[in-house]
Amino acid sequence: MLTKRLMMNKRAASLPALQRARLEDAISAVHEFAPRANLVRPGAALAYTTILVKGILTSYIDDRRGLRQLVGIHFPGDLVDLHAFSLKVLDHGIQAITPVTVACIAHSELEDIMREMPDLGRKLCTSTLIDAAIYRAWLFRLGRLDAVGRVAHFLSETNARLCAVGLSDGYRFSLGLTQSDLAEICGLTNVHINRVLRQLREEELCLFRLHTVDILDPEALAARGQFDPAYLHIEMPQASSYPIHAKAHDGLALRS
Amino acid sequence: MLTKRLMMNKRAASLPALQRARLEDAISAVHEFAPRANLVRPGAALAYTTILVKGILTSYIDDRRGLRQLVGIHFPGDLVDLHAFSLKVLDHGIQAITPVTVACIAHSELEDIMREMPDLGRKLCTSTLIDAAIYRAWLFRLGRLDAVGRVAHFLSETNARLCAVGLSDGYRFSLGLTQSDLAEICGLTNVHINRVLRQLREEELCLFRLHTVDILDPEALAARGQFDPAYLHIEMPQASSYPIHAKAHDGLALRS
DNA sequence: CGAACGTTTGAGATGACTCAAGCGTTGTGG
């Protein structure tokens, strides 16, 4: 069931079975990519939209000096590139972080869907509006938080998003980002990210490793990053309020 | 004609007369606000979407210490708050920069429109996708540019957007932002913005004043801010390439 | 005229960057 997690992360846009089935039918191909593979180059024209089934993707914008800024991160269940449906040309690139599986839906199929099932079209539109809310949160992060706050905010957001699709238990998740990736997300250098991570470790807020992130104190981490999950429009695992209050965590294995 | 500029800034979503007329009909009220008026508080629920007719609005997110980050700026012709249509609750506030005039369309009307004229609904969706591209450009600006670059990028983008709606001639426009506003856009302090503006003045790239901005050298300014207008999906005044090559500028008056 | 607001400038503090070196782990080919 390729679309198991589809839009699970967006309560406001959750899909009834009929709509999901229609999307499943529209899938024309499924592709796998290796880590660091470039799925789409900046400026490319696209004829299809993709559903991320497995793994992690990132959107990036290159600068002139060979550096780049990551402007988005995509988890299983996310619709990627929906904007190319209307705009045709991408202003950014898409790269795999981990090994990924994506399902492709041709734009022409999407046109049909929008005609046949306007409610579903509406949901897709809502999905892009939530993405916009995430962009705004990222702007806040880069514009108003210091280095430690940026990392704390990003990890809190990531934890919340992964919780929504069942890929985090609220305390631990698998990510696969290097410290350099994190630097490109937070607008910092990898050297400084390393120092920030040490500080977060010493303050017992979280542990960041290549393959596993442990959120030791979600509440304090969220506070450090001024993170409030309201903009994600998801159901948080413990009631609607965040941070999570139940503190017990006994080394639960990752539900990969 | 309230919607004269409506979506003029978005070629990809330009409206035929029939569609525009339908939107005009849907306007339930027109309001004016004084500078610095708060149109919407963060967290508020909304029952309508607004078209900005005249003046400048900004979207902002507050931080805990009383500072804030501006996450968007809206010019005449922009649809503001469209995302509240689907999400109902705003994650950010909306404030007037200058005196503004807005036209309100109830969400219930929009529902009807989406049903009656799916093509128009599609255009509205496209409009939000262009907004998303602007968010990505802002992320790039904050994450990868230094202080001078951020200001140069913002002013280049603003010039391009205002050109698209006939409010700039490519060299001069009226803005109404204070240096502190600019600081909140660029993630800097107002003191430092002041020094950046002096530098841009001394390098003869642009002059920033409260009521008038002069772009002395659009090409060099765009280069300094690594600005490429492709993401805006607008027609630039001089062919499709930017920076503008015609340099002649003889003190043309502002076309208010 | 005085108050409010926006701008300008200076001096010192500091957070983040750069450059540089070394360490640990992983994967691969001889």
Place this chain on the structure above:
DNA sequence: CCACAACGCTTGAGTCATCTCAAACGTTCG
């Protein structure tokens, strides 16, 4: 199975960009 290359992480020392605090100036408007 070992050696080496590639990659990611860690740390130190010095530099630089931006911030903070503080004061003063100019303009607008009541």
